[in-house]
Amino acid sequence: MAGLELLSDQGYRLDGRKATELRKVQARTSVFAQADGSAYLEQGNTKALAVVYGPHETRGSRSKSLHDRAVINCQFSMATFSTAERKRRPHGDRKSSEMSLHLKQTFEAAVLTELYPRSQIDIYVKILQADGGNYSACVNAATLALVDAGIPMRDYVCACTAGFVEDTPLADLCHAEESGGGTSLALALLPRSGNIALLQMDARLHQDHLDALIEAAMTACKGLSKVLDDVVRQHLEEVSVLTRD
Amino acid sequence: MRDTPLSNCERRFLLKAIEEKKRLDGRQTYDYRNIKITFGTDYGCCIVELGRTRVLCQVSCELVPPKDSRPTEGIMFFNLELSPMASPAFEPNRQSELLVMLNRQLERCLRNSKCIDTESLCVVSGEKVWQIRVDVHVLNHDGNLMDAASIAAISALSHFRRPDVAIQGRDITVFSPEERDPIPLSIYHMPICVSFAFFLQGSYLLVDPCEQEERVKDGLLVIAMNKHREICSIQSSGGIMLLKDQVLRCSKIASVKVSEITELINKALENDKKIRKEGGKFGFAESMPKERITTLKREEAPVEMADVKETANEIVNRTETPTEVVSSPVLVAMGTAQVGEGIVNSWGLDEDEEDEPQTEDTKTDDVMVISDSEEEEVVILNEEAQKSTKLSKRK
Amino acid sequence: MAAVQVSEAEKVYIMHGVRDDLRLDGRGCEDYRHMEIETDVVSNTDGSAKISLGHTDVLVGVKAEIGKPRAMVPDEGYLEFFVDCSANATPEFEGRGGEELGVELSNTLYKVFNNRHSVDLRSLCICPGENCWVLYVDVLLLQCDGNLFDAISIAIKAALFNTRIPKVHISEDEEGVKEIELSDDPYDCMRLNVENVPCIVTLCKVGHRHVVDATLQEKACSVASLLISVTHRGTVTCVRKMGGGSLDPESIFEMTEAGKRVGKALHAPLMELLQKEESLGKKRQKVGFLG
Numbered sequence: 019m020a021g022l023e024l025l026s027d028q029g030y031r032l033d034g035r036k037a038t039e040l041r042k043v044q045a046r047t048s049v050f051a052q053a054d055g056s057a058y059l060e061q062g063n064t065k066a067l068a069v070v071y072g073p074h075e076t077r078g079s080r081s082k083s084l085h086d087r088a089v090i091n092c093q094f095s096m097a098t099f100s101t102a103e104r105k106r107r108p109h110g111d112r113k114s115s116e117m118s119l120h121l122k123q124t125f126e127a128a129v130l131t132e133l134y135p136r137s138q139i140d141i142y143v144k145i146l147q148a149d150g151g152n153y154s155a156c157v158n159a160a161t162l163a164l165v166d167a168g169i170p171m172r173d174y175v176c177a178c179t180a181g182f183v184e185d186t187p188l189a190d191l192c193h194a195e196e197s198g199g200g201t202s203l204a205l206a207l208l209p210r211s212g213n214i215a216l217l218q219m220d221a222r223l224h225q226d227h228l229d230a231l232i233e234a235a236m237t238a239c240k241g242l243s244k245v246l247d248d249v250v251r252q253h254l255e256e257v258s259v260l261t262r263d
Numbered sequence: 264m265r266d267t268p269l270s271n272c273e274r275r276f277l278l279k280a281i282e283e284k285k286r287l288d289g290r291q292t293y294d295y296r297n298i299k300i301t302f303g304t305d306y307g308c309c310i311v312e313l314g315r316t317r318v319l320c321q322v323s324c325e326l327v328p329p330k331d332s333r334p335t336e337g338i339m340f341f342n343l344e345l346s347p348m349a350s351p352a353f354e355p356n357r358q359s360e361l362l363v364m365l366n367r368q369l370e371r372c373l374r375n376s377k378c379i380d381t382e383s384l385c386v387v388s389g390e391k392v393w394q395i396r397v398d399v400h401v402l403n404h405d406g407n408l409m410d411a412a413s414i415a416a417i418s419a420l421s422h423f424r425r426p427d428v429a430i431q432g433r434d435i436t437v438f439s440p441e442e443r444d445p446i447p448l449s450i451y452h453m454p455i456c457v458s459f460a461f462f463l464q465g466s467y468l469l470v471d472p473c474e475q476e477e478r479v480k481d482g483l484l485v486i487a488m489n490k491h492r493e494i495c496s497i498q499s500s501g502g503i504m505l506l507k508d509q510v511l512r513c514s515k516i517a518s519v520k521v522s523e524i525t526e527l528i529n530k531a532l533e534n535d536k537k538i539r540k541e542g543g544k545f546g547f548a549e550s551m552p553k554e555r556i557t558t559l560k561r562e563e564a565p566v567e568m569a570d571v572k573e574t575a576n577e578i579v580n581r582t583e584t585p586t587e588v589v590s591s592p593v594l595v596a597m598g599t600a601q602v603g604e605g606i607v608n609s610w611g612l613d614e615d616e617e618d619e620p621q622t623e624d625t626k627t628d629d630v631m632v633i634s635d636s637e638e639e640e641v642v643i644l645n646e647e648a649q650k651s652t653k654l655s656k657r658k
Numbered sequence: 659m660a661a662v663q664v665s666e667a668e669k670v671y672i673m674h675g676v677r678d679d680l681r682l683d684g685r686g687c688e689d690y691r692h693m694e695i696e697t698d699v700v701s702n703t704d705g706s707a708k709i710s711l712g713h714t715d716v717l718v719g720v721k722a723e724i725g726k727p728r729a730m731v732p733d734e735g736y737l738e739f740f741v742d743c744s745a746n747a748t749p750e751f752e753g754r755g756g757e758e759l760g761v762e763l764s765n766t767l768y769k770v771f772n773n774r775h776s777v778d779l780r781s782l783c784i785c786p787g788e789n790c791w792v793l794y795v796d797v798l799l800l801q802c803d804g805n806l807f808d809a810i811s812i813a814i815k816a817a818l819f820n821t822r823i824p825k826v827h828i829s830e831d832e833e834g835v836k837e838i839e840l841s842d843d844p845y846d847c848m849r850l851n852v853e854n855v856p857c858i859v860t861l862c863k864v865g866h867r868h869v870v871d872a873t874l875q876e877k878a879c880s881v882a883s884l885l886i887s888v889t890h891r892g893t894v895t896c897v898r899k900m901g902g903g904s905l906d907p908e909s910i911f912e913m914t915e916a917g918k919r920v921g922k923a924l925h926a927p928l929m930e931l932l933q934k935e936e937s938l939g940k941k942r943q944k945v946g947f948l949g
Contacts, residue, residue: 046948050801051713053746058947063701067800067947069746077749093745093752098796099703099719108742110753116367119360120500123482127502142745142752144798146717147700199377203497213504217484219497220375225514228494232507 024183024195032194033062040178040190040238045159045249047166048257055167059159062192063149068159070167072139088134092122094156096145117153124157124177124206124215130170139169150193151179153204153218158246165250173208175215176242180205180235182227187234205235209243212236266352269478277479281462287475288314293516295471298524300418300531304546306445307423311415314473315405320415321398322423326437329385329392337384338394341370343401343412350404350474365408368498369399372413372454372487376495379420380449386428386435393425395448406473409485413456418528421450422535454495455524457517459484461503468509470516484510486517490525664878672879673865682875688920690871695812695928697820697935699946705821708946709813712873713803716810718795718817722824724838725792727783735782735790737772739764740797741810747802756799763797763806770856770887770896771795771814778851784826789838791823804873807885811858812928818855819932822847856887856895857924859917863905868913870920884913888921890929 029036041062050056055070076083083089094117095109108114125141141163143156154177161175181188182201196202201223206216214236223231277287284292296314303309307322330338343366345353353359373379384393397420399412424445427438460472460480468484469476482501488494494514499505538545664672672682679687691712700706705720728736741763743756750756771777782791795817797810825846827839841847862872862880869876872883881903887896894914899905905913 044948049947050715050746052748052801052803056746060946060948065700065946067746071749091752095742095744097700097717097719097798098740098742098794099700099706099721102702104721104723104794104796108744112363112367115358115363119363123500123502127504140745140749140752142749144744144746144800146798147702149702208504211504213506214499214510215502215504217497217499217505217510219494220371222376222493222495225488225492225494225518228514229507229511232510236507 024181024198024200025186025188029186031188033192035190037186038189038234038237040241041192043158043242043245045162045246047162047249047253053167055163055165055169057159057162057166059155059162061151061155061158061190063147064151064155065146066152066155066159067144067146068156068163069142069144070140070160070163070169071142072167073134073137073169074140076136076138083136083138086135087131088129088136089138090122090126090129090131090141091138092118092125092141092143092160094118094121094143094145096148096152100145100148117156120153120216120218121156121160124175125160125164127215128161128171128173128175128208129164130172133170148193150191150196151204154178154190154206157206158242162246162249166253173210174243174246175206176209176239176246177204177206177216178235178238178242179203180231180238182223182231185227187227187231189234189238201231203231203235205232205239207236207239209240266350269475273475274479277475278463281467281469281476286469287473290471292468293470293520295520295524296473298414298527300414300528301547302418302422302531302535302545307419309415309419309422310402310547311411311418313405313407313411313414313471315403316407316411317401317403318408318411318415319400319402320412320419321400322419323396323398324423324425325394325396326386326391326435327394328390329388334389335385335392336381337392339374339379339381340394340396341366341373341399341416342397343369343399345401345404345408348403349401353401353404361408364500365412368409368456368485368487368496369412369416371496371498372456373397373416373420376452376454376487376489378417378450378452378454378489378495380451383449387430387433391435395420395423395425404474406475406477407458407471409456409458410471413454413487414524414528417450417453417455418531420448421453421528421532423448452489452491452493453525453528454487454489455521456485456487456496457520459486459513459516461501461505465503465505465509468513470520484513486514488514488517488521490522492518662874662878664875668875669879672876676864676867676869676876679867681869682873685871687867688870688916690808690920690924691873693812695816695931695935696945697816697932698944704823705817705819707813707816707820709809709816710801711805711809711812711871713801714805714809715799715801716806716813717798717800718810718813719798720817720821721794721796722791722821723794724784724789727787727790731779732787733783734774734779735792736779737768737777737793737795739767739771739795741767741799742796743799743802747799751799763810766807766885766898767795767797767810767814769898770811770858773895775895776855776889777818778854781848781850782823784838785828785836788836793818793821802874804875804877805860805871807858807860808871811856811887812924815852815855815857815928816932818850819852819936821850823850824848854889856889857921857928858885858887859921859924860885861913861917863903863909863913866909868909868916870916884910884917886914886917886921888918888924890922890925892918892922894918 025031043061045057045059047057049058050069053069053071057068059066073088076089093109094114096105098105098108141160143160145152157175157177164171178189179191180203181191181195191202201221203219205214207214299312301310309320311318345362347353347355386392397416399416401408424447426445427443429436460469460476461482462480464481472480482503484499486494487496535545675681676687694710695707697707699708700719703719704722706718708717727734741760743751743760745752784790795814824840825848829837829839831837859870860883861868861870862877862883864876864880882899882901882905885898885900886894888894
């Protein structure tokens with residue numbers, strides 16, 4: 019949008035952050051008692067809720083089960099009140115189907131599915147409030163939910179968005195920055211090995227800037243992984259205190 | 264109808280070949296198949312053949328009221344369909360994962376990159392704008408649908424001409440193509456998708472995978488770029504792990520390929536423009552090659568002839584003489600059929616057969632050709648073997 | 659709802675307990691589970707509320723938009739309900755599995771709430787016959803452990819209480835075209851009067867007695883239930899019988915009386931709580947799911 023300065027001269031963004039600063043991340047696991055694993059994550063104003071059921075027997079058609087691995091089934095949906103304009107269909111449209119597909123592929127790479135042949139793991143993610151970085155919030159929340167459910171994974175899967183304005187890469191875009199027409203890259207990373215599980219970029223970017231952009235996103239993801247790790251450890255401490263005596 | 268699954272044998276073969284940097288059709292790792300772009304008689308219709316993959320794209324336009332959130336911009340609508348004629352695996356009216364992925368990638372590649380100037384599509388702000396509809400149909404699936412679809416879409420958009428409009432106050436007059444020449448769309452740049460398939464946990468990659476290679480792949484990376492080296496979209500899918508250098512390397516390869524393909528598209532557009540101007544025939548019918556055999560030439564193939572004589576003699580010595588010897592064995596060349604000619608009827612004449620003396624030795628050394636075939640060439644092969652049979656008999 | 663398999667022995671056990679006014683978790687027949695309510699959880703909406711009733715979690719968001727009033731009642735606004743049974747609650751709700759339940763719930767909510775006795779619909783009118791406020795009430799089911807209607811109705815009441823509709827100024831142009839201006843001041847807003855908004859009480863018949871706030875297991879033992887919406891004065895606005903079993907006319911009367919009692923007792927503490935929450939104002943720490 020013309021007129022909105024995404025990066026001011028002093029280096030401050032629309033919400034007062036610096037170029038490489040992430041938004042405040044708050045998370046909590048075991049939000050729901052009925053599900054096998056659940057997590058709630060807030061990244062700035064974006065709120066995501068993830069619930070994991072499984073591993074359990076393959077529901078529906080038996081033919082979908084694989085003989086040597088578990089099938090991961092994902093559904094991404096947004097609450098109708100999550101966006102500024104009311105959304106009519108929470109899920110089922112093309113964008114949601116695409117996101118569900120990407121989530122499924124991301125976690126198929128990260129979860130040790132060979133340990134659960136012929137079974138199914140369901141991951142359901144819901145966006146309660148959308149303010150940029152929907153996909154990344156989902157991935158982070160789903161990682162925490164999987165950890166809460168006790169499903170073994172290769173590593174935390176952390177995701178973050180990055181943008182590019184006037185030769186400076188920006189980390190963790192909010193909605194105004196994303197829809198401003200500039201570049202936005204979403205990256206899902208396994209921090210310890212540096213493997214990229216998913217890479218998605220829209221809008222034009224010159225090839226020479228690609229390196230810097232990916233690098234900025236990777237650094238942001240590594241920072242996020244520390245936060246997620248802290249949340250998991252804190253939760254474990256709380257639970258162990260309760261069950262100790 | 265379900266797709267025939269790939270056997271483990273084929274899978275192992277393909278993966279082993281990829282390990283040794285060989286591909287089924289003999290291409291190199293970074294080679295594209297032959298791309299052929301043809302345009303139809305209408306403006307905005309284009310068929311792209313990428314090897315055996317065939318994709319048809321049609322662009323059409325319509326005047327509609329604009330979206331509320333963007334009253335001064337035109338609307339672009341993309342639709343990709345997997346026609347069941349393309350592959351037995353495609354069923355009509357079924358939203359498969361592949362369809363969703365292709366549609367979204369096409370939308371992201373062409374819409375988000377803003378390759379078309381949508382503001383120029385506005386006729387009356389807030390009331391009437393042009394809606395450009397791009398329909399892509401897959402006619403034959405032999406791998407790499409994404410690239411073919413993006414090439415077809417952008418070629419069709421470049422080829423398309425929309426009707427001219429005149430605005431007088433509140434009246435809008437749309438001119439038909441006869442009244443006024445239609446106007447081409449204003450295209451900023453041509454984004455083209457390049458697909459990289461990864462195999463064996465990301466250690467090997469191939470550009471432009473064919474259908475069988477696609478089946479054994481681990482994951483796919485699609486990079487959409489234009490010839491100015493601007494990346495329009497990157498999408499990795501399939502659950503593979505990538506390293507940053509792999510992505511950067513792929514982007515470099517993609518830039519080279521994209522510039523080649525853009526040149527090809529431009530050349531095809533030029534050709535088409537030239538033909539239309541000169542009044543020559545254009546369209547799909549003209550572009551299909553006439554497959555009529557005008558000459559038939561067989562290539563010479565070397566044959567090992569070192570010990571033919573010895574082996575032939577051996578065979579002749581080993582075999583028994585036939586009970587019945589015909590005066591002139593007629594050996595027919597390929598492509599001819601003879602019914603009821605040449606050999607004596609041997610049905611129901613058992614007693615006579617044995618008594619028949621072998622009087623039918625060739626009286627002459629010439630071979631008599633008993634055939635009514637119209638083919639001028641009746642090649643009698645193996646004259647030497649014939650002569651040696653005669654010799655052996657005489658012995 | 660999430661399917662719970664209850665064996666015959668468990669059913670008999672539950673019924674015997676209810677007969678003696680003793681339920682599985684020690685409650686009486688007319689006791690509610692532990693309830694937690696919080697409003698203003700989602701900032702994108704004009705009003706929102708989150709309620710957890712035992713293990714049932716419901717999130718309600720209210721968005722106000724300007725629309726055309728209905729032809730038959732040109733001087734009233736209206737409410738639109740949408741219930742989203744998300745897959746979070748149970749894997750059976752994935753894809754289109756939750757649609758049936760969602761449609762059933764929203765239809766019932768229409769009947770209960772969308773009339774001028776419950777909500778002052780006239781205050782939603784801007785220009786009679788031309789513009790009015792349409793309140794889109796979106797209910798999100800996060801966790802399902804029985805007694806959905808009660809939880810949803812309490813959440814809707816809280817969300818409507820929390821809704822802030824911006825004040826409108828109508829200005830007339832030279833040509834007579836009316837222009838609607840929304841005031842930019844976030845504090846210059848209109849609040850809804852939720853005094854008359856009813857609360858739904860679901861009574862399930864287990865054996866010969868009825869139970870308020872049934873869990874999934876108790877629901878599996880009952881064949882019929884009665885849904886009563888009660889206002890704060892004790893007036894019954896809507897009665898509905900659900901389930902495949904039959905109810906004795908006497909028991910219906912009994913259940914209605916019990917429902918009135920329970921419902922009436924719900925309203926006062928609820929309003930008190932909402933007022934207290936509001937009075938905390940800006941300093942209130944928004945907990946949401948992080949608590």
